[in-house]
Amino acid sequence: MNDTRPRMPLSGVKVLDLSRILAGPLAAQALADLGAEVIKVERPGNGDEARRWGPPFLKDREGNDTRESPMYLSANRNKQSITIDIASAQGQDLVRRLAARSDVLLENFKVGDLARYQLDHASLRALNPRLIYCSVTGFGQTGPKSHLPGYDTVFQAMSGMMSVTGLPDGVPGGGPMKTGPSLADFIAGQYAASGVLAALYERDGPRGTGMGRHIDIALLDCTIAAQTHSVMTYLAAGVVPPRRGTEGNGGLPSQAFECADGGIIVICGSEAQYRAFCGVLEQPQLADDPRFVTNSARLEHRRELADVFNTLTRQWRAGELLAALEKAGIPSGPINRYPEVFADPQVVHRGVTQRVPHPAAGEVTLCVSPIRFTGTAAPQPTAPPTIGEHTDRILRDLLDMEPGAIASLREQRVV
Template sequence: MKALEGIRVLDLGRVLAAPLAAQMLGDLGADVIKIERPGVGDDSRAYGPPFLETPDDGPDPAAFYLSCNRNKRSVTLDHSKPEGQKLLRRLVAESDVLIENFRPGVLAKYGLDYAPLAAVNPGLVYCSITGFGQDGPYAGRPGYDGVFQAMSGMMSVSGLPDGVPGAGPMKVGVSMIDILTGLYAGNAILAALHHRDAGAGAGAGARVGQHIDLSLLDCGLASLSHYAQSYLVSGQVPQRRGNGGYGGIPSQSFRCADHDIFLVAATDRQFAALCRALHRPGLPADPRFATVPARIAHRGELLAILDAVFLTRPAAAWIADLEAADVPVSPVNTLPDALANPQLAHRAMRVRAGAGAAGDGGLDVLRNPIRFSATPIESYAAPPALGGDTADVLTDLLGLSPSEIAGLHDAKVI
């Protein structure tokens, strides 16, 4: 049995944050039905190159789409048509969760916002993921990950410090706020399902769902974590430190003779071990570097010394010595390097998903990193072809006949 077996999710999300949350639930065993526009589908299907070449006659899906839509079934349905709205309400009646990321008010025009759907299914957990939330002066604005990285302050603490070449705020390479919001959404949905199934706040046996309002901007600010808390405690604006950390020193990358490495020696014990490995055993006795607060206060002086030392030898030599000294260290890997890492290979983080949009040849994907002892994640179905499951879902869940399905297709409802 899978962890979320028996839970059905309607995924009306597009692009990244909402589909990622739905994919997480699908990995955990939920039956995820992705609702897409007929003939077009999720916008991210076209977010390429690169595209995956498939044997069928339809458009090849973009790698972007493939990254967040595995373990789902695809149903094409036009919710702007009354017949499509009726079908969607019938699917809601058979589901536990609905995830959407339309701007506030868009689905309300069609009677598909939370209140009317909760009337159809009181146990529905309805998760709305928007840029700015359901209310407030910015609620109606559009936005994407980079905008929220800028607005939340994330960019202000990323990048090289002022006064060095290339200084300035820097966007995190991946769409970090989208990804974090998807993870927040997964947590929120699971909590709401538990609340519903525990009957909290309702009569005996009642199953009452709720509306979840998630904002990418809120999640971006929340993700600043100790950076934000440091500001709230001290009133001092966090400064950019490039590849340096914001805790003990050193905690950053260093250029070796041939390659960059990243190490952390934030505690007094680790710093002493680092200095022995560098053949600089006297550094911990220097009053400037003797304690964590002292090293932070004299960051620039210490880093100048370490920078000069690391340049004298190749990365592999330093890594061998640092690992022997039990100092946390790694080469700064490219993605091919990371996938070839023996620990990640041992953990089988690269797996093969079969069929779906990949056709019979399958598709390499990243394994879900959650490992259960009793309900392991073992199913990896490739992201679905556009509308590939429409007939099966409408037949199996709603009991529609082939002639009814053909009529809906002719009317361009599905």
């Protein structure tokens, strides 16, 4: 199938996306952002379950709800959509024919489910030995819990992420807390994309094997691994990290501070930055206060430190203090809501969002890939497809099917 977008690193790579909801689709989207041709396979009628995860929903030109939820829109840009009933023999045959022409297949079915349809790794490897088959599940392909389902919040809880997120015990609102965005899904999607890229290089690189791989991605594994230094604090030192709210993980003071008209974040990652902070607040003597003179002392007296500095920052307006901190070279920033995020001049300059055509809404604003290749203009993304938007084109152009044969499949509700 012809791809009219400018050449990107993965141009020419064909990906068959059998995944739904978030983690798997995010992995496929990451590959699509890099230029891969991604064909998303959806169930006829309902499609990806994430389409229904609203309200809110994207509005059409008349202001009515479409079938496109923000959850779906977040993970499916730059893809094509085909509907196939994989529970039918004819549908299974279509998937096998597409897999035979693909470089990568992504799926997030329960362990063993696709073997019922002979769409598992072993079956498709026999058909296409070059196929890179990536399975994204909650607990992985092996182990005592591999058969269990799960969603993002389950893995934030089981991985320990919630135990180190939120306010400390003993303060109002203290206790384990889920992150706002679905980070376990996002993390697993990025690890899956990294695994696919490595397998493509192994297959086609300078010493290429010419053979595919089966990649086993578990949300639980990925969410544990992503906690990096928090996990190593326990593994290396036997210390269970406490929840510290907005407080940073290195030098102090590093946290949210109160101003007369709102809060800001200040991070003092070095002694020089700490002393500069004291100078900005016109309290240079605090730099040599025995309670705060070293980072170790500040850690020991962290509560007193926070009280002393909050008393000082409350005398400032947030914008004025941020300007003074910026001039002094101290890492800091406002605590933005989304309206402020997307109005920020830096965000606008970087082109973090783009307005693109959408068949139902007319236009939709998307976040775009944050990966920038210097000297190369990024192609405009395409909107996440409506359900089955490209079914006829894919069957005609990729599988060489005649219009009558496609019409017959549609009458039988195979597509």
